[in-house]
Amino acid sequence: MSESKQVISAERVAEYGEVLTAEREVEAMLDLVSAEAARIDSRFLEPACGNGNFLTAILRRKLETVARLYKVKPSEYQEQSLFALACVYGIDILPDNAQAARDRLTEQMRDKYKTLYKTEPAEAYLKAARYILSKNIVCGDALNGVEKISFIQWSLIDGNFKREEYKFGHLTASCADLPLFGFADGDPEKPVYQAKSVKTYPLISVLKIGECDD
Ligand SMILES: C[S@@+](CC[C@H](N)C(=O)[O-])C[C@H]1O[C@@H](n2cnc3c(N)ncnc32)[C@H](O)[C@@H]1O
Numbered sequence: 495m496s497e498s499k500q501v502i503s504a505e506r507v508a509e510y511g512e513v514l515t516a517e518r519e520v521e522a523m524l525d526l527v528s529a530e531a532a533r534i535d536s537r538f539l540e541p542a543c544g545n546g547n548f549l550t551a552i553l554r555r556k557l558e559t560v561a562r563l564y565k566v567k568p569s570e571y572q573e574q575s576l577f578a579l580a581c582v583y584g585i586d587i588l589p590d591n592a593q594a595a596r597d598r599l600t601e602q603m604r605d606k607y608k609t610l611y612k613t614e615p616a617e618a619y620l621k622a623a624r625y626i627l628s629k630n631i632v633c634g635d636a637l638n639g640v641e642k643i644s645f646i647q648w649s650l651i652d653g654n655f656k657r658e659e660y661k662f663g664h665l666t667a668s669c670a671d672l673p674l675f676g677f678a679d680g681d682p683e684k685p686v687y688q689a690k691s692v693k694t695y696p697l698i699s700v701l702k703i704g705e706c707d708d
Pocket residue numbers: 510511512513514515516540541542543544545546547548585586587588591634635636637638
């Protein structure tokens with residue numbers, strides 16, 4: 495599928511509302527949140543991600559920050575770039591779109607590494623990226639299937655990933671009554687966002703994450 499094509503077929507537009515966003519509009523929208531998009535640890539979820547036009551643009555901005563801060567030390571670049579990837583999430587109802595988004599993000603990780611270091615990244619790095627994407631880019635119904643969707647919140651601690659699993663349904667339920675600035679009854683002492691994780695995993699070295707089978 496061509497990334498620049500905005501419409502794949504009339505049937506997909508009619509059935510799934512699939513009109514992909516052009517690069518110029520993607521970049522203009524991300525410019526509105528440019529500081530967040532450039533931060534390595536800001537988390538973005540696109541609940542109708544298509545083949546990844548927004549997710550790849552967000553990752554590109556994050557990787558520019560990682561390169562600027564960590565390029566001199568390839569091991570740190572690897573950890574931080576995998577963490578940046580782990581902060582990007584997507585859902586799409588069409589399996590080919592979810593897979594295309596995963597593939598594009600994997601290639602982007604590889605290409606950026608090759609551009610910086612003039613060599614292919616180690617297989618463990620790509621395997622880690624694929625594992626993260628298998629968790630973060632979900633094929634599902636973001637409107638009527640939220641109970642079936644889980645996400646991992648990844649945190650980076652001394653070269654290790656901490657993983658906490660959340661039900662997407664809990665997250666959306668927590669946000670259902672969220673007023674504009676995120677406080678119940680206008681009271682800043684009462685935050686309403688209180689989803690609880692359903693599972694936590696043992697710490698694991700970032701570059702070993704691709705070896706997991708759970
Ligand atoms: C307008 S396109 C936007 C795609 C992408 N966000 C972009 O801007 O390029 C809408 C996308 O939502 C997906 N979609 C439609 N209904 C959905 C649902 N209930 N849950 C998740 N994805 C859905 C479609 O498959 C399509 O890829």
